[in-house]
Amino acid sequence: MSIITASAEAFLKKYINNASPTGFETSGQKLWLEYLSPFIDEWHSDNYGSAYGIINPGQDYKVVIEGHADEISWYVHYINENGFINVIRNGGSDHLIAPSKKVNIHTKNGIVKGVFGWPAIHTRRGSDANLTPKLDNIFIDVGANDKDEVLDMGIHVGCVITFEDEFSVLNDRYYVGRALDNRLGGFCIAEVARMIKENKVELPYSLYIVNAVQEEVGLRGAEMVAHTIKPDVAIVTDVTHDTHTPLVKPKKIGDVQSGKGPSVTYAPAVHNKLLDLIIDTATDNKIPFQREASSRRTGTDTDAFAYSNGGVPSALISLPLRYMHTTVEMAHKEDVENVIQLIYETLLRIENGHNFKYF
Numbered sequence: 001m002s003i004i005t006a007s008a009e010a011f012l013k014k015y016i017n018n019a020s021p022t023g024f025e026t027s028g029q030k031l032w033l034e035y036l037s038p039f040i041d042e043w044h045s046d047n048y049g050s051a052y053g054i055i056n057p058g059q060d061y062k063v064v065i066e067g068h069a070d071e072i073s074w075y076v077h078y079i080n081e082n083g084f085i086n087v088i089r090n091g092g093s094d095h096l097i098a099p100s101k102k103v104n105i106h107t108k109n110g111i112v113k114g115v116f117g118w119p120a121i122h123t124r125r126g127s128d129a130n131l132t133p134k135l136d137n138i139f140i141d142v143g144a145n146d147k148d149e150v151l152d153m154g155i156h157v158g159c160v161i162t163f164e165d166e167f168s169v170l171n172d173r174y175y176v177g178r179a180l181d182n183r184l185g186g187f188c189i190a191e192v193a194r195m196i197k198e199n200k201v202e203l204p205y206s207l208y209i210v211n212a213v214q215e216e217v218g219l220r221g222a223e224m225v226a227h228t229i230k231p232d233v234a235i236v237t238d239v240t241h242d243t244h245t246p247l248v249k250p251k252k253i254g255d256v257q258s259g260k261g262p263s264v265t266y267a268p269a270v271h272n273k274l275l276d277l278i279i280d281t282a283t284d285n286k287i288p289f290q291r292e293a294s295s296r297r298t299g300t301d302t303d304a305f306a307y308s309n310g311g312v313p314s315a316l317i318s319l320p321l322r323y324m325h326t327t328v329e330m331a332h333k334e335d336v337e338n339v340i341q342l343i344y345e346t347l348l349r350i351e352n353g354h355n356f357k358y359f
Contacts, residue, residue: 016167021073039193050225052210061205064234067185068215074161083144091216107154114142165327180329204352222301226308234305240318254292258332261288263318269306271313313356
């Protein structure tokens with residue numbers, strides 16, 4: 001039986017569909033806190049919008065479970081005299097998927113609709129036959145006659161732009177949508193909090209459920225909130241690549257497949273004793289898992305927590321994801337459930353004052 005309830009899935013749909021671009025995460029954080037609130041004792045947010053709930057506050061020993069709240073997007077960069085808009089990235093947005101996508105331009109007057117236009121195939125002849133999308137040639141059309149009309153709509157340089165694609169379920173097996181990276185992480189840690197509350201678990205430490213901002217531009221939210229909380233342990237969840245889809249090379253990227261469980265990562269920032277605890281927990285509870293290795297850095301908020309405050313024992317539990325940084329990211333429902341279960345069961349094994357020192 002699924003551990004994800006109908007009400008939880010309804011929240012997930014609402015949460016995914018809400019835009020939460022890097023630097024503008026507030027509305028998504030409010031939705032997340034609204035869902036999380038019944039399962040926690042108190043909540044806080046910092047100056048840049050990272051939010052966290054606390055279970056059993058006030059204890060000396062502090063454990064963090066963390067995901068990140070922001071999604072990739074675009075900024076209005078230039079408006080030409082004919083009313084067409086050029087963009088720059090906000091995070092790791094993929095220019096190759098942009099043409100023919102519908103967008104929402106976020107202004108103080110509300111959402112303005114637009115499209116990423118592209119020359120019709122009939123017009124691409126001669127030297128233009130192999131024209132490909134590039135960051136300096138993709139553009140947005142809002143149906144305006146000229147630059148003045150664009151400005152009158154409330155659009156200006158610096159307005160943030162998101163794709164309008166929404167959440168769906170494919171073949172009753174996969175969650176599909178934009179920004180599953182990493183709103184599914186925020187969903188998973190909220191579900192862990194729900195299970196702790198509903199199962200009446202009494203933790204011997206303070207548990208911080210953290211949804212950090214600005215991961216997509218350099219782990220900045222995690223960097224800030226780690227110094228605020230000063231945790232003793234951090235378990236981070238993010239997404240990783242399903243490398244068994246066409247055109248991806250498992251030998252180069254790593255051997256991870258959707259439906260076969262969360263992936264645990266070996267990396268310098270990952271604390272081996274904490275990782276061993278997670279793997280033992282998965283094995284003892286028959287939770288399927290996969291393994292991968294990262295050279296130098298994980299590229300996730302794990303790095304920010306691990307290297308903060310003199311060193312925080314940190315580990316990464318990743319959700320296999322297809323088509324990352326597109327509008328059709330796909331995650332297997334069973335993998336989501338197993339991420340939740342693995343984090344939950346691991347927390348039950350951490351003791352107050354748990355010592356992860358090597359010697």
